Every structure is written in C-alpha cells, then in structure tokens.
Amino acid sequence: MNPRGEFPVLEVRNLQTYFYTTRGIVKAVDDVSFAVQKGKTLGIVGESGCGKSITSLSIMRLLPALTGKVVGGEILFKDRNLLELSDKEMRSIRGNDIAMIFQEPMTSLNPAHTIGKQISEAIKLHKKTSEAEAKNLTLELLSVVKIPNPEKRYDQYPHQLSGGMRQRVMIAMALSCEPEVLICDEPTTALDVTIQAQILDLIVEMKNKFGTGVMMITHDLGVIAEVADDVIVMYAGKVAERASVDDLFENPLHPYTEGLLNSIPKLHRTHERLKSIKGMMPKPTDLPDGCLFHTRCDYVKDICKKELPEEIYMGGRTVACWKYHDKWKEQKT
Amino acid sequence: MTEQKPLVEVRNLQKWFSVSNHFFSIKQNYVKAVNGVSFKVNKGETLGVVGESGSGKTTLGRAILRLTEPTGGEVLLEGQDFLKFNKRELRKNRDSLSCIFQDPQASLNPRLTVGDLIADPMRIQKKPSTKRERYEKVLELLDVVGLNRDVMWRYPHEFSGGQRQRIGIARALALSPKLVICDEPVSALDVSLQSQVLNLMDDIQKSMGVTYIFISHDLSVVKYVSDNIAVMYLGKIVEIAPKEKLYDNPIHPYTEALLSAIPIPDTKVKRTKIILQGDIPNPMNIPSGCCFRTRCQEAQYICADTVPEMKEYSPGHFYACHLR
Ligand SMILES: Nc1ncnc2c1ncn2[C@@H]1O[C@H](COP(=O)(O)OP(=O)(O)OP(=O)(O)O)[C@@H](O)[C@H]1O
Ligand SMILES: Nc1ncnc2c1ncn2[C@@H]1O[C@H](COP(=O)(O)OP(=O)(O)OP(=O)(O)O)[C@@H](O)[C@H]1O
Ligand SMILES: [Mg+2]
Ligand SMILES: [Mg+2]
Numbered sequence: 001m002n003p004r005g006e007f008p009v010l011e012v013r014n015l016q017t018y019f020y021t022t023r024g025i026v027k028a029v030d031d032v033s034f035a036v037q038k039g040k041t042l043g044i045v046g047e048s049g050c051g052k053s054i055t056s057l058s059i060m061r062l063l064p065a066l067t068g069k070v071v072g073g074e075i076l077f078k079d080r081n082l083l084e085l086s087d088k089e090m091r092s093i094r095g096n097d098i099a100m101i102f103q104e105p106m107t108s109l110n111p112a113h114t115i116g117k118q119i120s121e122a123i124k125l126h127k128k129t130s131e132a133e134a135k136n137l138t139l140e141l142l143s144v145v146k147i148p149n150p151e152k153r154y155d156q157y158p159h160q161l162s163g164g165m166r167q168r169v170m171i172a173m174a175l176s177c178e179p180e181v182l183i184c185d186e187p188t189t190a191l192d193v194t195i196q197a198q199i200l201d202l203i204v205e206m207k208n209k210f211g212t213g214v215m216m217i218t219h220d221l222g223v224i225a226e227v228a229d230d231v232i233v234m235y236a237g238k239v240a241e242r243a244s245v246d247d248l249f250e251n252p253l254h255p256y257t258e259g260l261l262n263s264i265p266k267l268h269r270t271h272e273r274l275k276s277i278k279g280m281m282p283k284p285t286d287l288p289d290g291c292l293f294h295t296r297c298d299y300v301k302d303i304c305k306k307e308l309p310e311e312i313y314m315g316g317r318t319v320a321c322w323k324y325h326d327k328w329k330e331q332k333t
Numbered sequence: 334m335t336e337q338k339p340l341v342e343v344r345n346l347q348k349w350f351s352v353s354n355h356f357f358s359i360k361q362n363y364v365k366a367v368n369g370v371s372f373k374v375n376k377g378e379t380l381g382v383v384g385e386s387g388s389g390k391t392t393l394g395r396a397i398l399r400l401t402e403p404t405g406g407e408v409l410l411e412g413q414d415f416l417k418f419n420k421r422e423l424r425k426n427r428d429s430l431s432c433i434f435q436d437p438q439a440s441l442n443p444r445l446t447v448g449d450l451i452a453d454p455m456r457i458q459k460k461p462s463t464k465r466e467r468y469e470k471v472l473e474l475l476d477v478v479g480l481n482r483d484v485m486w487r488y489p490h491e492f493s494g495g496q497r498q499r500i501g502i503a504r505a506l507a508l509s510p511k512l513v514i515c516d517e518p519v520s521a522l523d524v525s526l527q528s529q530v531l532n533l534m535d536d537i538q539k540s541m542g543v544t545y546i547f548i549s550h551d552l553s554v555v556k557y558v559s560d561n562i563a564v565m566y567l568g569k570i571v572e573i574a575p576k577e578k579l580y581d582n583p584i585h586p587y588t589e590a591l592l593s594a595i596p597i598p599d600t601k602v603k604r605t606k607i608i609l610q611g612d613i614p615n616p617m618n619i620p621s622g623c624c625f626r627t628r629c630q631e632a633q634y635i636c637a638d639t640v641p642e643m644k645e646y647s648p649g650h651f652y653a654c655h656l657r
Contacts, residue, residue, distance in 0.1 A: 047523040148611070162612045192385035192550065194609045197594035201608055219523070222553075222596030249600045263528035265557035267580070267595055268602050273535070274557065276528035280493050 008035035009077070009213040010059070010098070010181045016072035017051075017058045024285040028054040028068070030237040036181055036213040041204075043228030043245065044217045047260075049281060050234040052217045056183045060100055061090050077181070096126045099174035103186040105166040109158040115169050116142075116154030119176055126177040141172040145202060164195035168202070175206060182207070183215045188223065200227055221264060225249055233257050236282060236292040243317035253319040255297045291322065299323050301331045339373035340411060340544045341397075341512055346370045347405035348389075348396045352617065364616050366392040367403070368568035371643075374561070376511070377538065379545040381559030381576070383552050383591070387616055388565040390548045394514040397546070398430055399423065410512070428458055431510035433501050435517035440501060441489040447500055448485030451475070454507045474503040477540075478533060495526030499533065506537065516548045531558060552595055556580060561649070564588050567616055567624040570643075574650035584652040587625045623655065631656050 013033050019026040029051045036042045044052050057063050058070050061082065075082040082093065094100075102108055110118060119141060120134035129137065135154075142150035145168040158166055167187060174182055184203065188196035204227055207214050216227055224231055225245060232242045233254060241254040252258045259277035279296040282288055288295050294304040304322050311318040312325065322328040348367040366389045374380045382390050396403040399415065408415040410429060418426060431454075434440045441450055448471050455467045475482050478499040489497055498518060505513055518534070519527040535558065537543060549555050555562055556576055563573040564587065572585040583589045590607040597604070609628045614620055620627050626636040633656065641653040 047525060164612060192613070193552070193594045194385065194590060195612070196596075197606055197608050200596075201606075220596065221524075221598035225598045225600050226596045246600050249598065260524060261598065263524050264598060265528075265531070265553045266598065267553045267556060267592070268597055268599065270577075274528040274532055276532065277525035280495060280526065281523075 006037045006040070009038050010036040010215075011076040012055070012059065012073065013076065014073040015055065015058060015070065015075065017054050017063065017068060017070050019067050020069070021067060021285070026284040027237050027287070028284070029058060031073075032232075032234070032237070032239055033073075034232050034239070034242065036215050037229075038180070038213050039207060039211040040229045041207060041214040041216050041227050043224040043231040044215065044234060045219065045221060045224050045231060046234035046240075047219060047281060049236075049284065051237040052219075052234060053185055055234075056100065056185050056215065056217060059183065060094060060098065092126075095122065095174075095179070096177050097179055098181040098183065099177065099179040100183040100185065101167070101170045101174050101187050103189050105163075105170040106158060108170065109166060111158055114155050114157055115161070116156075119169070119173050122173050123176045137176070138172075141176055142169075144175070144206075145169075145172045146198070147172070162195075164191055164198060167191065167199055171199070171202060171206070175210070178210060179212060181213045181215065183217070185217045186219070187216075189218070189220070196223075203227065221260065233260075236284070236287060238292060239311065239318075239320060240293065241317070241319045241321075242311075247317055253314065253317070253324070254293075254321050255299055255323065256293050259296075291320075301328055303327055303331055337375045338412075339409075340376040341546075342373045342407075342409040343397065344371050344407040344409070345405065346393070346396060346403055346408065348392050348401060349404045362617055365568045365619055366616065367396055368619070369406075370563075370565075370568075370570055371406075372561075372563055372570065372573055374512075374544055374546065376544055377542045378560040379538065379547050379558050381555035381562040382546060382548045382565060383550065383555050383562060384565030385550060385591075385613055387567075387613060389568040389616075390550075390565060391516055392568075393565070394432065394516050394546065394548055398432055398514060400432075428454075428460065428508035429511045430514070431505045431508065431512070432514045432516065433498075433505045433518045435520050438489070438494075438497060441497060441504075443488065443490055446486055446488060447480075447492075450489065450500060451485070451503045451507055454504065458508060460508060470507065471503075474506060477506065477537065478503045493526070494522050495529055498522065498526075498530050502530075502533065502537070506541070506543075509541070510543065512544045512546065514546045514548070517550070518547075519554060520549065520551065527554070534558065552592065564591065567614065567619055569624060569653070571625060571654070572650075572652040574646075574652075578647065578650045582650075584646050584650070584657050585625075585654050586629050586631060586657070588652075623653070 015029050015032045017029040019028055046052055059075055070083055116138055119138040123134045123137055139150045147153050147168050188199050228245045231245050231248050233240045235256050240256050252261055262275035263277060277296050290305045290307055291309050294300045309320045309322045311320045346367055347369055349363040349365050352362050352364055384390050395401045397408050403416060451471045451474055452467045461467055471485060472482055480499055519530050547558050559576050562576050562579050563570045566587050572588045583592055590609050593604060593607045611628050614627055622638050623636040623641050626632040635655050641655045643651045643653050645651050
C-alpha cells in the first residue's frame with residue numbers, strides 16, 4: 001500500500017537484470033523498484049540506454065535468453081512472483097493479465113495474416129469463444145480503438161495500414177483480453193505528432209474505462225507530463241528520482257532531472273539559450289564509482305565520487321542524490 | 334525599413350517523382366513530393382521547415398541542393414538561379430551550399446579518419462590548395478565544434494552520436510558555405526546531447542554568419558532555432574511566418590492542430606487539444622482543392638473545389654486557407 005492508500009496491481013522490487021557480454025557485465029537494470037496502481041499511469045523516463053526497455057522485458061520475461069538474466073529482485077503480481085512461474089504459467093499471464101505494446105508494431109504483428117485473424121486468434125487463445133463470437137468481438141474492438149471501417153480493415157494485412165493504424169491494432173490486441181496491466185514501450189515515438197495525440201488519447205481513455213494499470217515508457221518528458229500520474233526517472237540502470245508528475249515538473253530534485261528539463265526547448269516559452277548537461281552517458285561496461293551521474297553533475301563533491309547514494313524519502317517522493325544528505329552539506333567542494 | 338536582399342529565394346519549386354505501378358501502364362502517376370514551394374531566407378537567418386512524415390521536407394532540401402533534380406521552379410542564390418547551372422558551373426558553385434543530415438553514422442565514411450573526413454570536401458574542391466593549409470583548417474574547425482584536436486586521427490565509429498554530429502557539422506562548414514541545409518540534425522540525439530548541438534549551431538551562425546534551412550518534425554526545436562517558420566503539408570507550404578507570429582497566432586487550421594498536439598513538458602500548462610481525425614492522405618493521391626480538407630473540421634464545398642492561394646495576414650505572415 002502506498003501513502004495514498006492504493007494497492008498496486010504490479011510491484012517490482014529491487015530488480016536487477018544483467019547482460020553477460022564479451023566486453024564485460026552490463027548492469028542494464030540495477031536495483032529498481034516501483035509499483036503500478038490500478039487505473040493509474042506510471043511513467044518511466046530516461047535517455048537512451050538507461051534500462052527502460054530491459055525493465056519491461058524483464059517483467060514480461062522476454063529477455064534475450066542467452067545473454068540477459070534477471071539476477072535479483074521480485075516481480076509481484078497477484079501475490080505471485082512472476083520470476084518463479086513456469087514458462088507455461090508465464091505464457092498465460094502474458095497477453096491475458098499483462099499486455100505490452102512496442103514502439104514498432106510491425107515487429108509484433110504477423111505480416112502473413114490479416115489483422116482480423118490475428119486479433120480473433122488472440123481472443124480465442126484466452127477466452128473460450130466460438131469463431132463467430134470472436135469475430136464480433138474483434139470488430140467491436142477495432143471500433144473501440146477508432147479504426148474507421150472495421151469490416152474492411154478486418155480482412156487487411158498489416159502492411160496495408162499506416163503506422164498509426166497498426167499501433168491501434170496493437171492496442172486492440174492488447175485490450176482484447178482485458179489486461180490488468182498494460183506496458184507501453186515508446187508507443188508513439190515512431191508516429192507523427194497529430195497521430196501521437198490520437199494514440200495517447202486512446203490509451204488514457206482505455207485506462208479510465210477498464211481501470212487498467214499503465215506503465216508508460218518514453219524518453220519524451222512532454223508525453224510524461226501529459227499522461228503520467230507518477231514518474232520514475234532512470235539513469236544508467238538506476239532510479240534517480242520518483243515523484244508525482246506535478247511535483248516532478250514543479251520541483252525536480254535530482255540534478256539529472258533538472259538538467260533534462262533545462263535542456264529541452266519549450267514551445268510555450270521563449271528562451272535565450274538552452275542549458276545542457278555536460279559530457280555524456282558513461283559506457284554501460286565502464287560505469288564510474290560512487291554516484292553514476294557524478295561525472296556530469298554540477299553539484300559534485302568528494303562523497304559523490306566515492307559512495308553510491310541511497311534513495312532518500314522526502315515527503316512522498318524519493319531522490320537518490322547526496323545533495324540532500326547531511327554528509328554532503330557538511331563537505332567542502 | 335530597408336528591404337534586405339535575401340540570400341536564397343525559392344520560387345515555385347517542384348519535385349514530382351514519377352511512379353508507375355506497372356511497366357506498361359499508360360497512365361503516369363506522380364508523387365508530388367514538393368508541389369510549388371516559395372520562400373525567401375535572409376543572410377544569417379534561419380528558416381525552420383516543419384511538417385509530418387512524408388510532407389516533403391527532405392525532398393525540398395535535396396531539391397535545393399540539386400541532390401535530386403527539381404522538376405520545376407527556381408532557386409536563386411544571391412540572385413543567380415542555381416538550377417540553371419550546368420555541371421561545371423554547379424561544381425564551381427557547390428561550395429556555397431552544404432548540408433547536415435540526421436544520421437551522422439550513415440553520412441560519414443567509416444574508413445576515413447575524422448581529419449580526412451573533414452578535409453575531404455576541401456581536397457575535392459582544392460580549396461585551400463595545399464595539404465598543409467587544409468590541415469590547419471581542420472584543426473580550426475575542430476576547435477569551432479568543440480572537439481579535441483587529437484580526435485583527427487581517430488575513426489567515426491569511436492564516437493558517440495553527439496560527437497559524430499559535431500564531426501558532421503565540421504565537415505559541412507569546411508568550405509565556408511553561405512547556406513547550410515540541416516535535415517533533422519538533432520532528431521537522433523538524446524535531449525542532453527541535442528541541446529549541446531543546437532547551442533553549437535547557434536554559436537556558429539553568430540560567429541560565421543551562415544544561413545540555415547533547418548528541417549525538423551519537432552516544433553519545439555524549430556521554434557528554438559528559427560527566425561521564420563514554414564509549415565508543410567503534402568508538398569505545400571500551408572503557412573509561413575516569423576516564429577512568434579506563427580506560435581502565438583496560427584491562422585491555418587493545420588498549424589493550429591499541429592501546435593496543440595505537441596505534448597508540453599509542464600503540468601501547469603493546460604490547453605485544449607485539437608485531435609485531428611484520420612491519417613495523412615497518400616501523396617500519390619492528393620485531395621483536390623485544399624490538400625488539408627480531408628482532415629479539416631471546418632471544410633466547406635469551396636475547399637474541395639479550389640486550391641487556396643497564399644494570402645498575407647500581417648507583414649511576413651502568409652497562409653493558404655479559404656476560410657480564415
Ligand atoms: N542484448 C543485449 N546485450 C547486451 N547489452 C544489452 C542488450 N540489450 C540491452 N543492453 C544494454 O542494456 C542497457 C539498457 O538498454 P535498454 O534497451 O533497456 O535501454 P532503453 O532505456 O530502453 O533505451 P532506448 O531509449 O534507446 O530504447 C543498455 O546499456 C544496453 O546497451
Ligand atoms: N525517390 C523517390 N521516389 C518516389 N517517391 C519518393 C522518393 N523520395 C521521396 N518520395 C516520396 O515523397 C514524399 C515526401 O518525402 P520526404 O522524404 O521528402 O518527406 P519528409 O517530410 O522528409 O518525411 P520524414 O519526416 O518522414 O523524413 C513521400 O511521400 C515519399 O514517399
Ligand atoms: Mg527502449
Ligand atoms: Mg525527411
């Protein structure tokens with residue numbers, strides 16, 4: 001239960017996912033915890049390579065089998081740890097209870113089958129329905145996700161649809177089993193802004209209608225501001241900061257979040273010059289000691305270079321930064 | 334006010350790609366990728382070009398550079414029609430135009446060292462003529478884009494995206510071009526690197542006086558870098574204006590919808606979104622009359638009937654819509 005008295009539908013505790021590569025161990029996700037609430041959207045934001053997709057693939061247990069491995073933590077769903085389920089049990093969770101949509105719908109749609117067939121197959125797999133019933137349900141879903149002319153589209157193949165349309169099909173497929181959790185990994189990154197607006201609108205509408213818990217992964221802080229209720233900011237496999245969406249944008253605590261917000265040009269403001277975060281993301285096989293962000297941070301002191309900061313609780317939110325710690329305040333730069 | 338003479342003036346530029354579904358088909362089909370585009374850019378200023386995927390932004394840039402031959406129109410560079418140049422004249426005048434692309438990885442030859450990559454355009458043009466001078470210039474350019482001088486012996490794959498884009502910029506500046514066409518130069522970069530590159534491009538413009546045509550689908554970025562902005566839809570400019578006018582008072586219904594659709598990273602800004610219905614039409618089959626009418630909530634009979642002319646709303650602010 002969280003301070004607002006909500007119970008999570010999905011809870012990730014201290015997740016660690018590592019890759020064992022020839023260049024060394026990549027700690028793609030390192031000690032990440034969060035909860036997804038019913039009917040709420042948790043936003044996960046961060047730059048390329050910070051571990052967003054690997055977090056979601058770990059939950060779905062869809063990691064590349066040979067190199068990637070969850071080495072620690074728990075993923076709790078309905079009182080069960082998903083990491084302990086058999087492959088068969090996990091298959092029935094996937095698509096049934098937890099569904100996922102990806103950036104590029106083409107990778108998860110089968111080009112050889114009509115979209116109607118794909119959705120109705122998905123329905124039949126999870127519900128015991130007749131052929132005719134499945135088709136009716138499919139047509140209904142296609143109109144729920146606002147695909148014009150569902151009867152005609154039912155018999156079309158994925159390549160005959162536009163990118164926005166294909167993403168709608170993915171959402172229809174994800175919703176076909178009324179999942180309790182919907183994981184969206186950059187669902188609109190490949191789409192135009194006017195189409196993005198349609199799809200985000202649809203996801204929010206579906207969430208409100210079915211009470212789905214949504215995990216929205218994106219690198220776009222604008223999308224986060226628009227759809228998320230709570231946010232975690234990730235940097236190099238770790239959670240830098242977590243807060244409600246209003247708190248995060250009003251008063252970012254972590255220097256990385258602050259840097260991110262200052263470096264995006266904003267449509268509604270005129271500004272002289274963008275601030276930028278100096279340097280670049282460290283190589284995943286060559287992470288610095290201490291705080292992972294210290295090489296780029298303007299507030300760096302000795303302690304930041306030596307010890308990893310724990311997440312500190314600060315009035316309903318957390319931040320992993322020495323700046324909020326007495327030890328830092330007492331230290332000279 | 335004295336009328337400034339534009340550095341570039343594009344008049345009714347056109348690039349139609351001919352496509353036929355069938356080898357023997359009698360009817361010739363065209364993708365009207367750029368379909369009558371006109372604008373002016375003053376020296377040292379930036380024209381931003383925005384529009385959604387397939388609106389013809391890249392084709393416009395390539396047609397101006399003659400990387401693809403336009404099928405009509407004029408491109409006046411300091412009064413001279415760049416499109417009328419023959420091969421020899423084109424080669425001689427190439428150095429006044431240059432370009433930066435989205436994907437620095439793809440546009441940098443992996444077998445050349447950074448130094449050779451930057452010197453390459455100078456070597457081809459023999460400007461400056463000695464190796465020694467070209468080497469000096471490379472060092473100077475590396476300083477300009479904020480890269481360490483010793484990177485000139487390394488290869489592009491050893492660098493991050495942001496650094497590679499700096500190399501691309503150094504190369505684009507090698508021949509001191511007057512106009513640089515930037516096609517989504519920061520779209521592949523993370524936000525923290527994006528701001529570094531945008532600031533760099535700004536510094537270069539201020540110190541060297543180059544003119545940019547800055548193509549992007551990101552309206553926030555375009556607003557940050559541009560003086561004037563052109564909004565494209567299906568190969569046409571539907572609205573063009575100084576940036577404040579465009580953002581504060583969009584006239585064309587498409588510009589209005591586009592601006593309202595952009596997610597703003599600030600939870601205190603509350604707006605009403607205009608959610609457009611449907612998809613962008615197939616460019617092989619552009620709607621009659623106003624090309625935006627199939628998605629326009631206000632469309633009337635006249636919109637299907639007549640192509641709207643460009644009208645002036647206020648000085649420098651032009652739009653093409655029957656209804657506004
Ligand atoms: N198959 C793999 N083998 C080795 N390392 C990997 C593999 N897949 C991902 N990684 C590494 O794991 C880290 C996290 O990757 P992830 O895909 O989760 O990033 P992301 O936050 O989703 O980034 P993006 O915004 O680019 O999608 C990165 O450092 C990446 O290089
Ligand atoms: N060589 C070509 N042959 C035929 N059609 C082409 C060719 N190049 C581009 N097109 C078409 O011209 C139209 C405009 O394409 P263009 O690449 O200029 O768009 P864009 O605005 O740059 O889009 P994006 O934002 O996706 O880069 C598209 O419909 C495209 O399919
Ligand atoms: Mg990812
Ligand atoms: Mg393009």
